[in-house]
Amino acid sequence: MQRPYLLPTPYSLLPTPYSLLPNMKELQDIITTYNKLKNSGETIALATIVKVAGSTYRRPGARMLMTSKGEMVGSLSGGCLEGDVFEQAQEVMNSQKSRLVSYDTTSEADILWGLGMGCQGIVDILIEPLFGENGTILMSFFANCLQDRQPGVLVTIFKSQAIEHHHLMLSPDGDFTTKITDYSLVQLLLNHGKNAQLSGKSFHISTHNIEAFIEVIHPPLSLVIFGAGHDAIPIVYFAKQLGWSVTVLDHRPAYATSTRFPEADDIIISEYEKLPKSVILDEKTVAVVMTHNYIYDLTILQNILPLPLRYLGILGPRRRTEKLLGEISIDEQYKKHLYAPVGLDIGADNPQEIALAIIAEIQAVITNRSAGFLRHRQLPIHSEN
Numbered sequence: 161m162q163r164p165y166l167l168p169t170p171y172s173l174l175p176t177p178y179s180l181l182p183n184m185k186e187l188q189d190i191i192t193t194y195n196k197l198k199n200s201g202e203t204i205a206l207a208t209i210v211k212v213a214g215s216t217y218r219r220p221g222a223r224m225l226m227t228s229k230g231e232m233v234g235s236l237s238g239g240c241l242e243g244d245v246f247e248q249a250q251e252v253m254n255s256q257k258s259r260l261v262s263y264d265t266t267s268e269a270d271i272l273w274g275l276g277m278g279c280q281g282i283v284d285i286l287i288e289p290l291f292g293e294n295g296t297i298l299m300s301f302f303a304n305c306l307q308d309r310q311p312g313v314l315v316t317i318f319k320s321q322a323i324e325h326h327h328l329m330l331s332p333d334g335d336f337t338t339k340i341t342d343y344s345l346v347q348l349l350l351n352h353g354k355n356a357q358l359s360g361k362s363f364h365i366s367t368h369n370i371e372a373f374i375e376v377i378h379p380p381l382s383l384v385i386f387g388a389g390h391d392a393i394p395i396v397y398f399a400k401q402l403g404w405s406v407t408v409l410d411h412r413p414a415y416a417t418s419t420r421f422p423e424a425d426d427i428i429i430s431e432y433e434k435l436p437k438s439v440i441l442d443e444k445t446v447a448v449v450m451t452h453n454y455i456y457d458l459t460i461l462q463n464i465l466p467l468p469l470r471y472l473g474i475l476g477p478r479r480r481t482e483k484l485l486g487e488i489s490i491d492e493q494y495k496k497h498l499y500a501p502v503g504l505d506i507g508a509d510n511p512q513e514i515a516l517a518i519i520a521e522i523q524a525v526i527t528n529r530s531a532g533f534l535r536h537r538q539l540p541i542h543s544e545n
Contacts, residue, residue: 184306184378184380184381184402184403184404185400185401185402185403186222186223186233186234186235186403187223187234187302187306187377187403188306188380188403189233189234190206190223190225190233190234190299190302191299191302191303191306193225193231193233194225194290194295194299195299197227197231198290198295198296198299202227202228202229203227203228203253203254203289203291204225204226204227204228204253204289204290204291204295205225205226205227205249205252205253205287205288205289205290206223206224206225206226206287206288206290206295206298207223207224207225207226207236207245207248207249207285207286207287207288208221208222208223208285208286208288208316208373209221209222209223209236209283209284209285210260210284210285210286210316210318210364210373211283211284211318211364211371211373212281212282212283212284213281213282214266214281214282216237216281216282216283217237217238217240218235218236218237218283220362220364220373220375221362221373221375222234222235222236223236224236224242224245225290226245226246226249226253228250228253230246232246236283236285237283241263241283241285244261244263245261245285245287248261248287249287252287252288252289253289255289256289256291257289258286258287258288258289258326259286259287260284260285260286260287260318260319261284261285261287262282262283262284262285263282263283263285264282265281265282265283266281266282284318286316286318286326288326297329297337298327298329301314301329301331301337301377302314302377304331304332305331305332305377305378305379306377306379306380307379308332308379309332309379309382309440309444310332310333310379311332311357311360311376311377311378311379312329312330312331312332312357312376312377313329313330313353313354313356313357313374313375313376313377314327314328314329314330314375314377315327315328315329315330315338315349315352315353315372315373315374315375316372316373316375317340317370317371317372318371318372318373319370319371320369320370320371321369327339328340328346328349328350328353330350330353330354330357332357336350336353345368345370348367348368349372349374352365352372352374353374355374356374356375356376357376360376360378361376362374362375362376379405379444380403380404380405381402381404381405381444381446381522381526382404382405382407382440382444382445382446383399383404383405383406383407383445383446383447383448383522384407384409384439384441384445384446384447384448385406385407385408385409385447385448385450386409386410386432386447386448386449386450386451386456386457386460387409387410387449387450387451387452387456387475388408388409388410388412388415388416388417388420388421388427389415389450389451389452390511391450391475391511391514391515392408392421392450393420393421393511394511394512394514394515394516395448395515395518395519396408396421396423396424397423397515398515398516398519399519400423400424402519402523405425406423406424406425406426407424407425407426407427407428407439408421408424408426408427408428409427409428409429409430409435409439410428410429410430410451411429411430411431411432411456412429413429416428416429426438432451432456432459432460432463433459433463435463435464441464441467441469442467442468442469443468443469443470444470445469445470446469446470446471446472446473446522446525446526447464447469447471447472447473448472448473448474448475448502448518449461449472449473449474449475450474450475450502452475452476454480454484457474457476457484458484458487458488461474461484461485461488462488465488465490465494465495465498466490466494468497469497470497470525470526471497471499471522471525471526472497472498472499473499473500473502473503473518473521473522474498474499474500474501474502475501475502476500476501477501478500478501481500481501499521499525502517502518502521503517503518503520503521504517504520504521504524504531505517506520
């Protein structure tokens with residue numbers, strides 16, 4: 161479908177964004193399970209949180225895939241909603257018609273009708289049957305977004321009086337797919353989708369007798385680890401548990417192996433003086449330098465410090481890093497993304513604890529959080545600041 165002219169969004173319709181960093185591992189697992197089962201004869205449904213109000217365990221964009229035989233992949237809560245959603249999904253799979261269900265945990269009725277969550281929030285969940293072409297198109301769209309280094313946008317209409325089809329999919333390259341036939345509505349949704357794609361933030365809109373979730377589908381965070389020592393192994397493990405894309409680079413063939421790093425997406429054997437073009441180091445990349453060799457670290461930093469990385473961590477004591485930086489003639493502005501010593505102060509001592517501290521620091525940086533104790537936080541946990 162060709163890209164139409166995008167009309168400007170009226171100021172009154174500008175949305176309030178959600179601060180989301182979706183669980184890429186969850187979406188990857190859902191795609192994998194769907195591809196495994198799509199030709200098995202099982203009926204499949206997908207439940208998505210499309211709107212929340214108040215305090216809730218998961219935010220819009222959380223998903224759970226369910227099958228007629230009882231398999232469930234993903235989560236919508238801390239375990240409180242999944243059972244009832246699964247029962248609702250059985251009816252959706254039988255009827256092949258989508259259903260919006262709402263859970264209100266703000267009142268005493270929550271206790272009475274059985275969930276007893278006590279989260280003090282309202283959760284709207286859209287349950288859709290994944291059958292035939294519709295399921296394949298949606299899952300292929302997700303897969304393409306995860307494989308690209310640019311975000312795509314999924315528009316999900318979950319409340320309407322006359323709209324039969326629920327989705328508009330805006331690809332990273334700007335092309336879109338939809339079965340919505342109302343041209344003016346398509347224009348409006350595309351305009352919102354473009355805004356979301358540029359800002360990188362998802363949001364909810366209510367207009368033209370519809371409610372829709374404009375959701376940014378982000379590619380996995382790209383982590384490059386310089387150094388294939390023993391302490392890099394748990395970093396790769398933790399990063400993959402979050403669904404990140406991980407590259408390990410080292411000059412030693414005996415260390416940089418798939419046996420040592422079975423979960424790594426890419427293992428590159430290269431000298432540090434001239435990094436291969438296959439290693440993408442840009443504003444969407446985070447990197448950790450941990451070769452345990454002063455000369456190697458110096459060479460790497462000379463090459464990558466000027467690059468617009470989102471995060472650059474250096475393993476080692478502060479005085480060592482200061483000495484390294486003292487040998488590099490570079491403007492101070494290029495050091496803003498530098499974190500050294502790398503990791504949060506959690507009392508880490510062994511490789512696993514250090515890896516946890518590093519991954520947690522990266523997570524805090526990319527979500528613009530201070531990484532302090534939640535008990536000291538005055539704002540709601542899921543608020544943007």
